[in-house]
Amino acid sequence: xxxxxxxxxxxxxxxxxxxxxxxxxxxxxxxxxxxxxxxxxxxxxxxxxxxxxxxxxxxxxxxxxxxxxxxxxxxxxxxxxxxxxxxxxxxxxxxxxxxxxxxxxxxxxxxxxxxxxxxxxxxxxxxxxxxxxxxxxxxxxxxxxxxxxxxxxxxxxxxxxxxxxxxxxxxxxxxxxxxxxxxxxxxxxxxxxxxxxxxxxxxxxxxxxxxxxxxxxxxxxxxxxxxxxxxxxxxxxxxxxxxxxxxxxxxxxxxxxxxxxxxxxxxxxxxxxxxxxxxxxxxxxxxxxxxxxxxxxxxxxxxxxxxxxxxxxxxxxxxxxxxxxxxxxxxxxxxxxxxxxxxxxxxxxxxxxxxxxxxxxxxxxxxxxxxxxxxxxxxxxxxxxxxxxxxxxxxxxxxxxxxxxxxxxxxxxxxxxxxxxxxxxxxxxxxxxxxxxxxxxxxxxxxxxxxxxxxxxxxxxxxxxxxxxxxxxxxxxxxxxxxxxxxxxxxxxxxxxxxxxxx
Amino acid sequence: xxxxxxxxxxxxxxxxxxxxxxxxxxxxxxxxxxxxxxxxxxxxxxxxxxxxxxxxxxxxxxxxxxxxxxxxxxxxxxxxxxxxxxxxxxxxxxxxxxxxxxxxxxxxxxxxxxxxxxxxxxxxxxxxxxxxxxxxxxxxxxxxxxxxxxxxxxxxxxxxxxxxxxxxxxxxxxxxxxxxxxxxxxxxxxxxxxxxxxxxxxxxxxxxxxxxxxxxxxxxxxxxxxxxxxxxxxxxxxxxxxxxxxxxxxxxxxxxxxxxxxxxxxxxxxxxxxxxxxxxxxxxxxxxxxxxxxxxxxxxxxxxxxxxxxxxxxxxxxxxxxxxxxxxxxxxx
Numbered sequence: 001x002x003x004x005x006x007x008x009x010x011x012x013x014x015x016x017x018x019x020x021x022x023x024x025x026x027x028x029x030x031x032x033x034x035x036x037x038x039x040x041x042x043x044x045x046x047x048x049x050x051x052x053x054x055x056x057x058x059x060x061x062x063x064x065x066x067x068x069x070x071x072x073x074x075x076x077x078x079x080x081x082x083x084x085x086x087x088x089x090x091x092x093x094x095x096x097x098x099x100x101x102x103x104x105x106x107x108x109x110x111x112x113x114x115x116x117x118x119x120x121x122x123x124x125x126x127x128x129x130x131x132x133x134x135x136x137x138x139x140x141x142x143x144x145x146x147x148x149x150x151x152x153x154x155x156x157x158x159x160x161x162x163x164x165x166x167x168x169x170x171x172x173x174x175x176x177x178x179x180x181x182x183x184x185x186x187x188x189x190x191x192x193x194x195x196x197x198x199x200x201x202x203x204x205x206x207x208x209x210x211x212x213x214x215x216x217x218x219x220x221x222x223x224x225x226x227x228x229x230x231x232x233x234x235x236x237x238x239x240x241x242x243x244x245x246x247x248x249x250x251x252x253x254x255x256x257x258x259x260x261x262x263x264x265x266x267x268x269x270x271x272x273x274x275x276x277x278x279x280x281x282x283x284x285x286x287x288x289x290x291x292x293x294x295x296x297x298x299x300x301x302x303x304x305x306x307x308x309x310x311x312x313x314x315x316x317x318x319x320x321x322x323x324x325x326x327x328x329x330x331x332x333x334x335x336x337x338x339x340x341x342x343x344x345x346x347x348x349x350x351x352x353x354x355x356x357x358x359x360x361x362x363x364x365x366x367x368x369x370x371x372x373x374x375x376x377x378x379x380x381x382x383x384x385x386x387x388x389x390x391x392x393x394x395x396x397x398x399x400x401x402x403x404x405x406x407x408x409x410x411x412x413x414x415x416x417x418x419x420x421x422x423x424x425x426x427x428x429x430x431x432x433x434x435x436x437x438x439x440x441x442x443x444x445x446x447x448x449x450x451x452x453x454x455x456x457x458x459x460x461x462x463x464x465x466x467x468x469x470x471x472x473x474x475x476x477x478x479x480x481x482x483x484x485x486x487x488x489x490x491x492x493x494x495x496x497x498x499x500x501x502x503x
Numbered sequence: 504x505x506x507x508x509x510x511x512x513x514x515x516x517x518x519x520x521x522x523x524x525x526x527x528x529x530x531x532x533x534x535x536x537x538x539x540x541x542x543x544x545x546x547x548x549x550x551x552x553x554x555x556x557x558x559x560x561x562x563x564x565x566x567x568x569x570x571x572x573x574x575x576x577x578x579x580x581x582x583x584x585x586x587x588x589x590x591x592x593x594x595x596x597x598x599x600x601x602x603x604x605x606x607x608x609x610x611x612x613x614x615x616x617x618x619x620x621x622x623x624x625x626x627x628x629x630x631x632x633x634x635x636x637x638x639x640x641x642x643x644x645x646x647x648x649x650x651x652x653x654x655x656x657x658x659x660x661x662x663x664x665x666x667x668x669x670x671x672x673x674x675x676x677x678x679x680x681x682x683x684x685x686x687x688x689x690x691x692x693x694x695x696x697x698x699x700x701x702x703x704x705x706x707x708x709x710x711x712x713x714x715x716x717x718x719x720x721x722x723x724x725x726x727x728x729x730x731x732x733x734x735x736x737x738x739x740x741x742x743x744x745x746x747x748x749x750x751x752x753x754x755x756x757x758x759x760x761x762x763x764x765x766x767x768x769x770x771x772x773x774x775x776x777x778x779x780x781x782x783x784x785x786x787x788x789x790x791x792x793x794x795x796x797x798x799x800x801x802x803x804x805x806x807x808x809x810x811x812x813x814x815x816x817x818x819x820x821x822x823x824x825x826x827x828x829x830x831x832x833x834x835x836x
Binding site: 063191308310331333336342344349350351352353354355356360364365366367371374375376378418422 | 567607687704705706708709712715716718719720721722723724726782783
């Protein structure tokens with residue numbers, strides 16, 4: 001791998017920000033932040049949405065200018081930092097959205113905008129050779145079209161691109177979003193290898209376990225200031241991190257587990273066959289929260305989608321509330337009509353209509369229920385929206401605020417409110433707490449718990465083992481499209497589930 | 504910061520005065536179509552007093568009717584993030600079918616008119632089917648449909664103009680009440696109906712949702728395909744009605760009826776704030792766009808601009824309107 005090896009020793013300070021601040025009018029976005037980042041380390045950056053992470057990263061990468069303070073790179077103060085000069089100096093920001101052109105191959109994506117060329121003509125031979133060298137050992141085929149690459153390969157490609165452009169301080173903004181456990185492990189391995197070659201990473205994440213797993217040091221931002229941090233991760237715990245993030249002890253949610261006897265079986269799912277699913281029988285109980293876990297492709301996610309009619313099923317029936325079993329719904333409309341609701345794991349793609357208001361999103365799935373002869377009952381809509389706005393604890397000036405402008409956690413609350421407003425009997429949630437900060441996470445889990453106590457059967461599909469342990473009554477482990485094990489009661493432990501997943 | 508984390512839309516609070524100035528500017532830019540419209544009316548009026556006469560006002564309203572029906576029709580597919588280029592061709596073709604149903608089949612004029620509108624509706628429905636069920640790209644599918652319909656009209660008329668229309672058929676295009684033409688009433692009714700549909704019905708809200716984010720709309724329980732088909736079908740119906748009105752007004756159907764409207768019919772809703780990316784806009788905006796384009800056309804004719812310059816100057820005026828709108832989106836979202 002062709003990395004411009006730095007002359008400096010490993011372990012010295014590569015990037016230092018001193019007394020950095022930024023204000024927007026009267027709003028303080030960042031205040032008095034001083035921190036050192038050691039060369040060849042992975043430095044974690046943690047904080048709630050709106051705590052100032054994006055501002056800090058924006059200042060370091062040159063996207064915004066500080067109103068006070070100085071940034072030092074390799075001991076020298078940087079003046080007039082803009083994106084171009086910071087990139088020239090080797091500081092690159094790799095954002096959540098991979099900047100990749102789908103119909104170009106991996107090699108060309110790597111060289112996008114930095115094509116080796118003479119007199120305006122692209123030198124394809126050099127391009128291919130350089131790309132092949134860069135991609136060696138990464139498991140990415142240079143000739144593969146980008147849209148055929150998996151999520152982790154796309155993330156890697158962006159990191160490599162930054163390195164090839166001369167980057168040696170690379171800022172990763174939530175790089176694990178929408179990666180599964182295996183991909184994450186692979187990405188971390190990749191980062192460790194680059195770290196060994198002297199690359200420095202600033203790693204932004206919402207997940208304590210990720211920070212603890214991969215970071216050599218961590219800084220926590222809270223209310224626009226540095227709340228704390230450490231350069232010795234061996235003394236750091238997940239609880240201590242949460243406390244730094246929130247400024248108080250985190251009141252971790254824990255459901256009072258209940259045991260539902262066979263007697264009260266009400267929701268019966270039988271003989272489901274769909275892409276990736278081959279399920280014989282599964283019973284759910286009103287008021288019960290069931291966790292679905294399993295590796296990608298094990299059928300957990302697929303069953304959730306098939307029950308809601310998002311993927312077609314060739315056979316299968318469901319009976320809700322003692323009635324005769326009927327065919328699985330063929331479309332989400334039918335599912336909602338029958339009292340089955342679903343929350344997708346990707347709210348930006350298929351959870352929200354960004355340009356609509358909070359109220360409009362909250363009522364979107366209930367429109368036909370709240371209308372007479374196709375004409376909407378606006379009074380009803382207003383009262384329903386207001387109720388769920390309140391119930392979900394959405395933080396916004398009002399229901400007419402456009403959803404696009406909300407933070408991730410609030411957007412997730414709007415999504416959850418939308419599906420809850422349909423008053424379902426079976427609620428299926430796919431990764432309900434993904435990409436939201438740890439405080440809001442507890443809110444969401446509490447809302448779900450409360451819903452179950454009012455007799456709704458809830459399914460949570462999740463890869464977050466800690467969360468599953470704390471929020472469900474029963475765990476269904478999936479493999480090969482079917483439930484291979486059911487774990488109940490005191491047997492639901494972190495250790496047991498981890499064992500099961502690696503087995 | 505904890506408050507501002509909830510919403511990032513608010514502009515940073517500055518001093519009161521500059522905020523007010525900014526709000527005024529934002530208001531002006533948001534209503535640029537209407538302000539531009541008033542400005543042009545005044546301008547044309549200064550050039551030629553005739554522009555302010557009742558007769559000319561009536562003329563603008565009548566001219567705006569056909570363009571307005573087409574503009575509304577084009578707006579609906581745009582709102583679900585598709586496009587229908589065949590709408591003006593649909594107008595010409597369906598009115599010719601209606602006229603033939605009268606002259607060849609001997610149907611009463613009213614039934615013949617309904618046949619024409621029905622054909623227009625069916626063409627819209629068919630376009631919707633092609634785009635949803637066959638996943639054809641609407642830009643190309645409706646371009647092909649436009650060429651087919653224009654060709655079919657030429658074939659039907661054999662290049663001649665159809666003029667043997669019944670008195671009943673041409674009544675609405677000629678009738679007046681107290682000196683005022685009644686044709687614009689149809690356009691106003693269409694605006695009210697489509698406006699209510701968009702604002703107050705499940706279909707209307709579904710159209711906004713589908714145009715805003717089709718995947719999210721689908722998992723929210725909206726049948727995306729049906730909503731798109733409905734948008735195209737209503738558009739076809741409006742085109743059919745527009746065809747009837749144009750034929751009735753001109754008392755003739757030429758072998759290229761409607762085709763000259765294409766670019767204006769697309770420009771009007773977009774000028775009026777209908778987003779080409781879907782999910783945004785309303786009927787009042789379409790009305791503004793239609794009136795603006797009509798005033799430009801009529802005004803240029805009245806102030807005796809030599810006809811060789813009319814196209815160019817009109818184009819510049821549209822350009823300015825769109826450029827100001829782009830600036831608004833850039834700075835005020």
